[in-house]
Amino acid sequence: MPERIAMGGYTLIEDAPLAARNTLRVTARAALLAEVHDAAALPELFAYPAVRTGDILVLGEGSNVLFTGDYAGTVIAMATRGVEVLDDDGTRALIRVAAGERWDDFVRWSLGRGCAGLENLILIPGTVGAAPLQNIGAYGVEVGEFIDAVEAWDRESQRAVTLDRDACGFTYRDSIFKRAPDRWLITAVVFALPREHALRLDYAGVREELAAMGVTQPAPFHVAEAVLRLRTRKLPDPAVIGNAGSFFKNPVVPLAQTEALKREHPALPIWPGPQGHAKLSAAWLIEACGFKGLREGDAGISNRHALVLVNHGGARGAELWALAQRVQAGVRARFGVELEPEPRIL
Template identity: 75%
Template sequence: MGGYTLIENAPLVARNTMRVAARAKLLAEIRDATKLPELLDFPAIRNGRLFVLGEGSNILLTGDVDGTVLAMETRGVHVEQDGDVARIAVAAGERWDDFVRWTLGQGFAGLENLILIPGTVGAAPIQNIGAYGTEVAEFIESVEAWDLVERKVVTLDHGACAFAYRDSLFKRNPNRFIVTAVRFALPRSHALRLDYAGIREELERMGVEKPAPFHVAEAVVHLRTRKLPDPAVIGNAGSFFKNPIVAAAQGEALKREHAELVAWPGANARWKLSAAWLIEAAGFKGMREGDAGISNRHALVLVNHGKASGQELWAFAQRVIEGVQARFGVRLEPEPMIVGG
């Protein structure tokens, strides 16, 4: 069929970076976004559950998917130059890391701190991906999506996307929108973010005195490679737990009790706490039950050492959440989507 392929009882183990051996009742691989209305009108798809999948780097499958998994495999990058700003429309199926590297090669700035994050461009606004002091929302001008309720293509500007920390309108309405393209506004020149998680120290190790965006990207690659386990080697979805945000009074009380606590006072009398510090201090870093565990390299990373099921991984994650809450009175939340059977 033109523009898409349908596969029944499709294995998903190679389509999620946690390497969970789940299956989909129906897998629809779509290569042409204009074919979405036709595809979604199939009775088997229209009357059942629909789940959109990118590279599967931000999900935990806790069972088989009794419905249709829609894999966005669209491609395309279109650039319009507007003075010192490039407006770039990118198809949802493009790989995020490939796009970041392309922007750096073109001399555009802004996304350098977000290099080496797995996943697709279409997934980036849903999660409002962020790393090393940068969130993607800062550079998103608009998002094009298929609205499943209105049954039409819609373009949502930056404000309508309602971006927040690891959150967006799309994440809060998972059954409403299918992201088909993202439009970025990237400058030629942008103030570099160097004050987060060892970037300056890494640049010094590299012998760089006057960093450019590509230097920052290289430093981030070094840092991520050292800290985070490779999904190709051991199943994981990167950072599994969000950094919790608490009232300033609670943050201050915790800091008085635990002087080593890593925390960042923020706006609106709120503090962001380091989930990694909380997990490690609660004794979970490197812990393992069967094939489910927490990485010994980074306490934020839930790992599949072999053939752990999604239910086993989720049960272990809940044990971590409950352990941190019992120790510090702070409840962690998962960063990936938890997709049940």
């Protein structure tokens, strides 16, 4: 039985199991786990010798990480709770949410309060604290658009800081937090949510789903329901089969390369990207290589969605990573395109 030491605001657990703390359900252990219940305890936690000198990994629900082995340092699990309305003038609400709150709970809470903005981001697993990290996005919306500020503990300056949205450097599945892992422990996020805004319906079947629901004048909660139905049909549920959602990002490539690919593969979906670039469908590339539904032991590629790496039961993290690398190599050889993993590989 791992030893537990309860301190004010956090609990330390030695040799802690991580299988229930990652949605790929990979068996791994952390030399030390610190479960933080009160962000005010962070300075004291960082004064603890093993934490001060060793490696640190901040963990939320583990829905975007792949453990390829045990973690020799300290895993800091943010378990803080709290939702606080800072201001609400009837057109826009400023809401401060603790890092350990579940993202999907907050989305539903915000819609129930009549706030708009997060409807397309319903049912994304994970914590609020992890949401800014990769600027979570789905169905044409990215969370960064609705973030006013991020509160964090900065390990470099050893103090609590507040970064406004511009300072967060949000881009596609990226932010300053992702570029410097574990420098900032996000302790809370302040959202600015409008009462009314232009709904985003032109992405991956949202309009069609609304039509099938018989909705002609959608409100945010209708859009949330449509996205919920689409996601439930398309994505395997981590409660049923271990997975980390999309395992690869859609690759962003120079336009010249896109043109050549389009000539050779007219069916390849291509979307506009940053200047001089376009975004390709990673799922299409993987499926075209014949990897959808592939299984090696208990490691596999979902037969429902080519982007999703799945654990059929007892796959070790290293086996899942080996399969992911096989997919990368296949796509590289066939299309000359590099697939980048979306989860953090540890």
